[in-house]
Amino acid sequence: MKQLYDITRKLAGKYKRTDRPTKDKNGNVLTSDEDQLKRWREHFEELLNRPPPQNPPDITPAEEVLQINCERPSKAEIEKVIHHMKRGKASGLDKIPAEAIKADIDNIIYSGRYGSKKKYQLNGKKGTS
Template sequence: GNVKQLYDTTKKLVGKYSRPERPVKDKEGKPITEIQQQRNRWVEYFEDILNRPAPTNPPDIKAAHTDFPIDVNPSTTQEIRMAIRQIKNGKASGSDNIPAEALKSDIRQIKNGKASGSDNIPVEALKLDTEEEEQVPMDWKEGHLVKIPKKGDLSKCENYRGITLLSIPGKVFNRVLMNRMKDAVDAQLRDQQAGFRKD
C-alpha cells in the first residue's frame, strides 16, 4: 500500500473546516480586527510561552547509566499491532486526520479472519513508510496547536491554554520505540524494585 496515497485520500475525504476567529486583543489591550493580525498575535503569544530560555544555573545532577541494549531493527508487524492496541480511542487526530479507530479496525478484521496479510493496509503502511524512507514522515512529527478557552475575558490570549494534537500514526511509531526502551530498562532493573515501575 502507498502511504502517501492513503494520507492524501483521507485528507480529501475529511476536508478542512475552519471556524471564524474570535476577536482578540494585542499586548497593549487594543482589539485586533484583521484576521491575519489575530493569527499573528496567537503565534506571538504561544512563542512567548513555549520558547523559554534554558536555565542559567542548571542543577548539577550526575548522569545515570544509559548504555541499554535497545533494539534498533525495523519494526515488526507484531510490534506495530501491539502499539496500535495501546493507543486510546476517542482522541483527536493530528493534521493527517487519521483516527486511532481506523488503525484499530484493521487489527479487528485480521483477528476475526476477515483480512489477509495483503489487506493489512494500515499496519503494513506504517511499517513500510519508515523502512523505505529510513526517516519518520513529516506529518508524524508535526503537531496542530489548538487553543482551549479557560475562564475570564476570551478576548485575552492569556485566558486560553494550548494543546497539541499529534498524528496517531506518529504516536504508534513512538509507542513502538517506547515499548522497546521499556523492555531494555526493565531487563536492567532489579526484581526487588517495585516503585516507579509502569506494570
C-alpha cells in the first residue's frame, strides 16, 4: 500500500524523498543497509554509554506543597470532556474512539467505570488491570 502511495505522489509531481543517506564519522555516505545499521548502532552506543557527569546538578526540593484535587471527577465534568472530544481520534491509551464513548455516554458516566484504574474493551469484556 505504501508503494502505491509513493508511486501516486511521484506521478502527481508532489513526491518528496523521505529517506536521507547516513554518513560515517568522516562524512562519507554509506550506501549499504548493513553499513548504515552499523553506524546507527555505533552512534547510539556512544550516545547512551557515556560516563556519569562529574558534578551532578544540585536540585533543591520544592518549598511549598501544591494543592492538587485527587477526587473522582464529577459527572458534569466527565460529560463536558466527552462532548468536546474530537471525532475520529482515540483519546487515550485505551485507544477507544470518541464515537464509541459518545454513543454510550450515559452508561460510561453512571457505571463508574470511566476514570477508574480498570481497563475495558469496546465489547465490554474486562481487559488487563
